[in-house]
Amino acid sequence: MLEQIIFSMLCILSFGFAAKRFLFISRNISLGVNWTPDSTSFEKWKNVIFIAFGQKKMFTKWLPAILHLFIYIAFIFTQIELIEILIDGITGSHRVFLPILGSFYLLIINFIEVLSLLALIGTFVFLARRNLLKIPRFQSVELKGWPALDALIILLAEIVLIFFIFLMNSADVSLHHDSYHFFLSGFLVPFLKEFDTNTLYILERIGWWGHIIVVFGFIVYLSYSKHLHIIFAFINTYYANTKPRGKIENMPAIMDEVKSLLGISESSNDTNQLPDFGSNDVFNLSWKNILDAYTCTECGRCTEVCPANMTGKKLSPRKIMMDIRDRADEVGKKLDSGDVAFCQDKNMPLSPANFSDGLSLFSQILPEEIHACTTCNACVEACPVLINPLEPIIKMRRYEILTLSSGPADWVPLFNSLENNQAAWSLSAERSAWAADMND
Amino acid sequence: MSIQVPVYSTLYNQGIFPEILFWVGCAGSFDARAQRVTKAFSTILNKIEVSFAILGEEEKCTGDPARRAGNEFLFQMLALQNIQTLNHYGIKKIVTACPHCFNTLKNEYPELGGNYEVIHHTSFLNGLIADGKLKLQGGGSFIGKKITYHDSCYLGRINGIYEAPREILEALDADLVELKRCKSNGLCCGAGGGQMWKEDEPGSGRINQARATEIINSGADIVAANCPFCITMLQDGLSSDATEKNIMVLDLSELIVQQL
Incomplete structure (x- = not known):
């Protein structure tokens, strides 16, 4: 019961804080002057589907695109597990989807495990690209300080998160080998064979809590980070310009002024403002x-x-x-x-x-x-x-x-x-x- | 062959309405190097016996450099006066050899009240070749030499015209080698956005020299281009390079004229 109360409070706190931050950012965006996109709904959704969801433009560089895709797909599918964790955390159940989904549940968890491993590989390569290979675009002056640290924090958090997922799953497999057939976690079971049931239970809880605490932390951290793109990429591609690229935004106030100067039309600007x-x-x-x-x-x-x-x-x-x-x-x-x-x-x-x-x-x-x-x-x-x-x-x-x-x-x-x-x-x-x- | 370049107002006053307005642009009118392109294109227009004219003294800068430098007032002054002239003559179809003029006429004039069919000479020439209206005799002096193509930003990345120039080069039987950065990834010559009229900001090098190095590395003997600014910038970049090889920068129309 105590666990449920702590979980619910953390949940409310992190989501509440994130909501406040999103209001702050959306107010900051609204400080800009009014602007109406002239793209059609079709063009808007086409961009969201191909550019944001489908990551089309990422693939001009195939290596980072594929590694990023691993992390992206892992992130999306982990949401299923996160929904389960939310339900379990609030109600006190354990793997609530297992009895409902049966063998399909095992398939999902196995898929998430494979994706998590791929995401882990991606994360290590990204760390290497930034810190060992020193790819020039990650060394520019504007990245010194917080931006470089931000990138590092999120990659390290990713590793911690995946560690907790595998700790949770492999401890659970050790506790229930007859029903939990998680292929990748299964490889970790031999490392846990020394532990008794009680310790395994504690390890599972550490994995479970560790996982969700990193997630809550991420929800709060997101709005301070460049990782806001996981949400804003969709919004931004929706509103993106679909006009000819060569057309620089007109300034109607000046156009009208010049038109009246040339005697093409009467000046519409009578307010002098x-x-x-x-x-x-x-x-x-x-x-x-x-x-x-x-x-x-x-x-x-x-x-x-x-x-x-x-x-x-x-x-x-x-x-x-x-x-x-x-x-x-x-x-x-x-x-x-x-x-x-x-x-x-x-x-x-x-x-x-x-x-x-x-x-x-x-x-x-x-x-x-x-x-x-x-x-x-x-x-x-x-x-x-x-x-x-x-x-x-x-x-x-x-x-x-x-x-x-x-x-x-x-x-x-x-x-x-x-x-x-x-x-x-x-x-x-x-x-x-x-x-x-x-x-x- | 005598070359005729009629002025629109003269024909208009005789009740003749040419099919095409050839928009020459400031570079094509005043710059000695770009004038050679203007003349080459005029020669082709005469050859295909299409009815065309230029605005002559009535043509003004489209306003492209003013707008991109941030001087919207000046842009509007020039653009609206041009639109008055073009609308007065009831111009329907404009062909230009400058990608900057092309872009501004095509994409920026409609919102100001100027609606025309605007074609860059690259697409126009490619259309003529494809339709069989422009017959190439072969045997240009560039045959057997390696030619590379430089995508100008305003034709390529900004207006998405990548294939027409390459099709022309193919029709010319040229031995095309692509630059490392080409098509949507093409590297700017360094002249756009008003840079043509100013010194570089402090830095470690010049953009045209960076592009010239890529051209030299491609092993090409000739660079085909289709923008008066690119032609100037690239030729300057290539001349300032210490290598002996004398690489020529030529407009597509100058290559075509050799095979008429």
């Missing part, structure tokens, strides 16, 4: 940009293919996404603090509309990062979960040029030439001079 031009903070990114940032798994496939990054420039698309996420977290915490110090207008209550902490995205992202982008879309193509790192880069360039009137000095002659000669270069020759050469 122009929206922010471009983005310098989470408040003027779209909520999708922030969702992208929270979805990022820091795999670095974007940075690995970025031509600016591979030639030593400071730009790293992954860092841009991580900076946006960290800024959203920071703003969220400050808003929740209720501290008047963060009020723009000290006489008004703290709110997203009345917030200023003297910081912005530019506090973390240097101009030389956003100036280095060639808009080649390699990062967009590379992302396995359809994040678009290019969009915030363009929005930050817009902020620099349109709001701050700054930007690279080299672009001033370009802009002057475009403005005065409607050509990218200022040349005295006529645009069609080449044709005169030919017609001769």
Whole structure:
């Protein structure tokens, strides 16, 4: 009975805490400006099924894709066992599904054991790739500190989790050889043959509790980690852009302004309230940009293919996404603090509309990062979960040029030439001079 | 053969409405290297006897570099003026040799009120060859040499056109070797997003030189390309390399012209 009470309390605490964290993150995402996807339901679900569920884009690198697939499938099927553990934990039953499912239950557990072993292999290879082989995309500066530790923690937790699963199962097989036919755990039984029934029972409990405690810990930890992608990958692919990639988001306010300047239409902007031009903070990114940032798994496939990054420039698309996420977290915490110090207008209550902490995205992202982008879309193509790192880069360039009137000095002659000669270069020759050469 | 490049307004005033508008672009108009591509493509257009014209002095930059640099105001100014011109003439079909112009005209103008059938010259030329309208005589000076193809970002990864250029090279009987990074994994030349007009940000190397190294490693004698910016960047990258081998960067239309 005591076990049931402790279990139920831990269950409520971890799920309750996780729910609070998800509310925090979804509020942070909603700090972004409104944006409506123009994809059809068919396109949305197609992306969820192929890209998130089917992991299609992972397979441009087959080795990590297969190892990741092991962990992913193991994770999905372990949910069956977790549901059983939840029922057992609350009601005090033991392997409640066994009498109901019979031999099918044995099949499921055996399948989970095989997957767990494959996941364990995957985990060891991943540890080696990060820490021994030192694959370049896992060594970038933006991963120093917490991001690298986060990756390590989760891989170690995976090993601990699988250890407990096998401890639980093999102790159970030792206790009930006649009914529990778990093939892989069966191999571990000889190691337990020294122990009496009582010890085996205790070992089974250690395995069972160890397993569920790691799971509860994971539920709490998830929202602080890049491992949030196990949920957000599905949401993000659902909302992903399906418009032509080459179409940069239009700015209707400026279009209307120019249309009225050219006499094409009447100015519709009679309120004189122009929206922010471009983005310098989470408040003027779209909520999708922030969702992208929270979805990022820091795999670095974007940075690995970025031509600016591979030639030593400071730009790293992954860092841009991580900076946006960290800024959203920071703003969220400050808003929740209720501290008047963060009020723009000290006489008004703290709110997203009345917030200023003297910081912005530019506090973390240097101009030389956003100036280095060639808009080649390699990062967009590379992302396995359809994040678009290019969009915030363009929005930050817009902020620099349109709001701050700054930007690279080299672009001033370009802009002057475009403005005065409607050509990218200022040349005295006529645009069609080449044709005169030919017609001769 | 005398080459004629009519201007749209002249024909329009005579009541003639050409089937195709050839959008030349700033590079194709002003850059000496890109002008050679413009001329090669014009020669092909004359050869197939299609009715075409250019906008001439009425053509303005599409606004691609302004928009990507973040100067939306300037982009809108240029784009909306171009759309006024194009709509005034009732233009239906545009062909261009520049993937940046192609992308902006095709993907960005519709939302501003400009709806046209926009075709990159690569797809256009490939269509002509496939339909038998453009007959290749064979015997180009590149025959027997190794040719590689550089996917421009704006035609390849951004607009998904990977096969048309390769089909042209096949039709030309060229000995194609693929670069290590090609198609959706193609490496940028370094010019897009306004980089063409600015110095590199601090780093350890230049993108065009990185791409030039890949080209040299492929063992190719000629690089086929189809973007004026890529052509400039790659030729610069290859020239700055210390190796003796004189690798040429040529537009697909320049290769085709050799076999007319």
